[in-house]
Amino acid sequence: xSDINLLLNRVSKRFGGNQAVDHVSFSVTKPELIGMIGPxxxxxxxxxxxxSGMLKPTTGTIYLNGRRIDGHxxxxxxxxxxxxxxxxxxxxxxxxxxxxxxxxGLAHRxxxxxxxxxxxxxxxxxxxxxDHLTNEYSRALSGGQRKLLExxxxxxxxxxxxxxxxxxxxxxxxxxxxxxxxxHRVHEDGKAIILISHDMxxxxxxxxxLLVLHHGALIADGAPQAVRSDPAVIEAYLGHDEDx
Amino acid sequence: xxxxxxxxxxxxxxxxxxxxxxxxxxxxxLFFLWFPNDASQSNYAKTVFISxxxxxxxxxSWALLAGIAGQFSFGHxxxxxxxxxxxxxxxxxxxxxxxxxxxxxxxxxxxIGTIIIGTLIAGLVGLVIGWLLLRLRSAYLALFTIAxxxxxxxxxxxxxxxxxxxxxxxxxPLLQIADIDAARQVEYYLMFALLIVCLLAMYWVANSPIGxxxxxxxxxxxxxxxxxxxxxxxxxxxxxxxxxxxGLAGAIFYSDVGSERIIPEQLEVLQxxxxxxxxxxxxxxxxxxxxxxxxxSRYLLEAMREVVISLPLGLTxxxxxxxxxxxxxxxxxxVFGVVMVFTLRYMRNGLLYPxxxxxxxxxxxxxxxxxxxxxxxxxxxxxxxxxx
Ligand SMILES: Nc1ncnc2c1ncn2[C@@H]1O[C@H](COP(=O)(O)OP(=O)(O)O)[C@@H](O)[C@H]1O
Ligand SMILES: [Mg+2]
Numbered sequence: 001x002s003d004i005n006l007l008l009n010r011v012s013k014r015f016g017g018n019q020a021v022d023h024v025s026f027s028v029t030k031p032e033l034i035g036m037i038g039p040x041x042x043x044x045x046x047x048x049x050x051x052s053g054m055l056k057p058t059t060g061t062i063y064l065n066g067r068r069i070d071g072h073x074x075x076x077x078x079x080x081x082x083x084x085x086x087x088x089x090x091x092x093x094x095x096x097x098x099x100x101x102x103x104x105g106l107a108h109r110x111x112x113x114x115x116x117x118x119x120x121x122x123x124x125x126x127x128x129x130x131d132h133l134t135n136e137y138s139r140a141l142s143g144g145q146r147k148l149l150e151x152x153x154x155x156x157x158x159x160x161x162x163x164x165x166x167x168x169x170x171x172x173x174x175x176x177x178x179x180x181x182x183x184h185r186v187h188e189d190g191k192a193i194i195l196i197s198h199d200m201x202x203x204x205x206x207x208x209x210l211l212v213l214h215h216g217a218l219i220a221d222g223a224p225q226a227v228r229s230d231p232a233v234i235e236a237y238l239g240h241d242e243d244x
Numbered sequence: 245x246x247x248x249x250x251x252x253x254x255x256x257x258x259x260x261x262x263x264x265x266x267x268x269x270x271x272x273x274l275f276f277l278w279f280p281n282d283a284s285q286s287n288y289a290k291t292v293f294i295s296x297x298x299x300x301x302x303x304x305s306w307a308l309l310a311g312i313a314g315q316f317s318f319g320h321x322x323x324x325x326x327x328x329x330x331x332x333x334x335x336x337x338x339x340x341x342x343x344x345x346x347x348x349x350x351x352x353x354x355x356i357g358t359i360i361i362g363t364l365i366a367g368l369v370g371l372v373i374g375w376l377l378l379r380l381r382s383a384y385l386a387l388f389t390i391a392x393x394x395x396x397x398x399x400x401x402x403x404x405x406x407x408x409x410x411x412x413x414x415x416x417p418l419l420q421i422a423d424i425d426a427a428r429q430v431e432y433y434l435m436f437a438l439l440i441v442c443l444l445a446m447y448w449v450a451n452s453p454i455g456x457x458x459x460x461x462x463x464x465x466x467x468x469x470x471x472x473x474x475x476x477x478x479x480x481x482x483x484x485x486x487x488x489x490x491g492l493a494g495a496i497f498y499s500d501v502g503s504e505r506i507i508p509e510q511l512e513v514l515q516x517x518x519x520x521x522x523x524x525x526x527x528x529x530x531x532x533x534x535x536x537x538x539x540x541s542r543y544l545l546e547a548m549r550e551v552v553i554s555l556p557l558g559l560t561x562x563x564x565x566x567x568x569x570x571x572x573x574x575x576x577x578x579v580f581g582v583v584m585v586f587t588l589r590y591m592r593n594g595l596l597y598p599x600x601x602x603x604x605x606x607x608x609x610x611x612x613x614x615x616x617x618x619x620x621x622x623x624x625x626x627x628x629x630x631x632x
Contacts, residue, residue, distance in 0.1 A: 052470060073476070074469040083470075090467035092460050094529075103460045106453040107472030157472060 003065065004160045004192045005029055006051075006082070011060030011070070013046055013216075020046040022216035023060070028161060028192045033183070035203030035224070036196045038213030039236065044196045045087055047213065048163050052084040053077035065160065079108070083159035087166045087196075089146040093139030097130065100138050100149055104156040117156070124152045127185065129178055144175040151182055162186060163194045168202055180206070200237065204228070212236065265603030269532075273440075280432045287428045292546045294428075294502045296539040297435040301442050301493040303523040303538035304531045305486045308446050310520075311528030312455065313482040314462025316382060319373060319389035320490055321516040322396045323366045327491025328415065328498040328506040329400060329407065331362030335416035337406075355416040359495040366491020367484045374483030378476060381465075390513060397511040412507035418499035431501045438496060439535070442489050446531050449485065458482055521584050527594025536596055541580065548576040 006028040013021040021043045028034065038044050049055040051062060053074035062070040069077045092100050101121035102114075109117065125131040128148040133141060138149060147167060154162055164183075168176050183206065187193055194211075197203045203210070210227040212220040214236040220227045227233055280290055302320065310316045335358045338350035353361075373392060377385055400407045407413055419434070421427035449455055457478050460468035469475050498506040509515075519538070526537015551570040560566050587595055 054466060054470070073474070074466070075472050075474045078470060078472040086467070086470075090464050090470075092463035092467060094463060095456075095459055099456060099459070103456055103468065103473065104471040106456060110453065153471060 004031060005065050006161050007063040009061045011050055011057045011062060013050055013055060014058045019216050021050060024218045026211060026218060026221055031187060031190045031192050032208050033187050033206055034194045034209045034211060035207030036194055036211045036213065037200050037203060040198050042213040043216040044213055045165055048084055048165050048196065051163060052082060078157060081160040083154040083157045084163040085150040085154065085165055085167060089143060089150055091138035091141065091146040091149055094137055096135050097138050097149055098134045100153055101156055104153050108157045121156065124155050128152050128182060144171045147171055148175060148178060159191065161192045165196045168197065261603050261605045276436055280429050287425065290428050290432050292543060294432055294435045296542040297439040298493060298497045298502050299522060299538040299542050300439050300535035302490060302519045304443060304535040305446060305489045306519055307523045307528050307531055307534035308450065309482055309486045312450055312462065313458040315482065316386050317389040318386055318516050319393045320519060321511050322393035323370060323487040324490040324494035325396060325506060325511045326369055327362040327366040328494035329413060330365040331358040331495040331499065332413040332415040332506060334358045334361050355418045355499055358416055359499060362495035363488050363492040367488035370483045370487025371480060374480040378479060393511065393516065397508050401508040410508060412505035414505040415499040418496065418501055434501055438493060443531060443535060450531060454478065525584060525587050525595055527597045527600065529593065530600050533594050533596040533600055537594060545576055545580065548572050
């Protein structure tokens with residue numbers, strides 16, 4: 001088990017006049033299963049982009065395993081041990097499923113033997129029940145299968161912290177079940193998982209801890225039961241028209 | 245059809261398509277090695293082949309840059325020109341660092357020396373351009389590189405005191421062989437060897453992890469970056485690498501191997517478009533496909549300069565000749581344009597793609613693709629919540 005230490009200190013992001021993320025601070029220091037919830041537009045994806053190096057915070061600092069990573073390029077953050085998926089899947093379309101796995105595999109372990117990496121890729125694809133698609137171009141996959149592929153690619157990076165941005169959104173229930181199993185396994189493997197959803201019920205059962213974003217600010221951070229009865233959280237959800 | 249299928253499966257079982265492909269490739273290489281020894285071939289035919297090899301290098305390296313790495317650049321000809329012009333300038337004027345008071349005279353450079361310097365400068369400019377292009381994508385990258393390329397061409401045209409203007413610039417002859425036939429023979433082998441070496445080097449890159457990263461970058465820069473690929477490094481790397489290849493090819497070709505002087509006309513956008521067209525017709529994502537596309541296109545364009553239609557049954561034309569000669573002139577480019585349009589519309593991967601895929605056996609692994617798509621009919625893509 002690798003040591004985990006993700007630390008956000010008053011992280012903010014402004015887009016013009018829009019405070020998308022507003023002085024968010026929290027830390028992850030053990031292999032927890034953390035749900036991050038908040039209505040649409042609350043800033044969850046933006047916060048993910050800040051943590052993964054896709055965006056540079058306007059203010060604030062982020063440390064991962066002792067290294068400062070805010071504003072660092074995404075590949076560097078990835079190598080420091082943080083992996084993420086995208087809300088809208090980003091399969092490398094004109095590359096096969098195996099090649100999609102080998103990109104992070106070789107980026108993470110440039111010196112490894114290809115055969116070993118391929119073996120590992122097959123193993124992971126098997127776990128995700130898409131090993132029969134190994135040699136398909138990933139653009140030929142269904143949206144749900146692409147989500148699974150993204151989850152698989154992450155494991156090739158052997159990250160200590162994983163952020164899953166809306167992994168269940170628009171996925172067939174049968175594949176959702178596979179994703180649940182994946183999350184449990186990866187967690188048992190000793191990784192911290194931040195599971196993002198706009199739907200509180202979806203993550204409530206799974207999580208040990210809930211973070212609630214509202215208008216970019218972190219309004220609650222604690223055990224699911226406590227968070228659920230938090231007046232500020234209820235207000236945030238009821239005071240909003242959810243669109244799905 | 246049944247027979248064809250049986251032949252196919254027999255081949256798969258006994259020989260393997262890949263090996264058959266290599267055998268065919270070997271035969272093609274043997275043909276090219278033998279060709280100049282065929283006494284019936286004129287020097288003109290060899291010249292056509294030499295220029296075919298040169299364009300094969302241009303188009304295949306463009307395929308690496310655009311087809312594999314996704315950098316749709318129009319600057320490729322300009323980098324070739326940089327290699328050639330720098331070699332020519334060094335051969336004539338030497339190198340002078342006025343501010344340091346250091347100078348190396350032109351005489352102290354061998355032809356090879358000038359070619360090396362031309363290649364290095366092409367790579368250096370590739371580094372700068374690659375860096376400037378980092379944040380530009382697709383259409384902007386194309387526009388930027390067109391502007392760069394035109395700027396370079398116009399500089400070469402207007403600074404005629406240095407560059408010879410529209411008359412062009414001659415480089416130091418690389419081979420000094422008095423006998424024309426013997427010279428043409430050596431030039432032929434030299435250019436062919438250069439093509440093989442460039443293809444091998446590019447295949448080595450394309451098949452290494454770097455090639456995988458380049459393709460990932462082509463597909464989605466952000467995703468590649470999130471998967472640990474240092475996109476900046478590989479983008480610059482592919483620009484430097486391909487610039488050096490075409491800089492080298494240009495410096496050698498114009499050192500009186502394929503042509504005795506480099507002229508600015510060669511750097512026009514039309515010429516660049518032809519390089520792209522050859523690659524597209526042959527297959528942008530395949531180095532060998534693009535090379536073959538360029539060679540075959542060059543050959544056909546040459547062959548089509550004049551179309552001779554023999555009249556049947558001893559008929560004669562009013563002037564007494566028994567053949568009708570059609571001067572196709574610009575029409576051959578029109579035909580070429582039609583082929584390109586057809587390729588883009590119906591065979592996006594190039595006309596040679598089916599052949600190359602068959603020999604690689606890749607289609608075997610892909611056969612089931614269509615069936616599986618609907619297997620898991622999820623609601624995907626419906627959750628259209630906007631990312632970022
Ligand atoms: N690249 C961007 N430019 C400008 N505004 C953005 C950008 N990305 C997100 N936003 C805005 O930031 C806010 C938070 O968005 P987002 O992080 O996508 O929310 P969530 O993922 O919680 O639904 C929204 O108001 C959104 O419009
Ligand atoms: Mg979001």
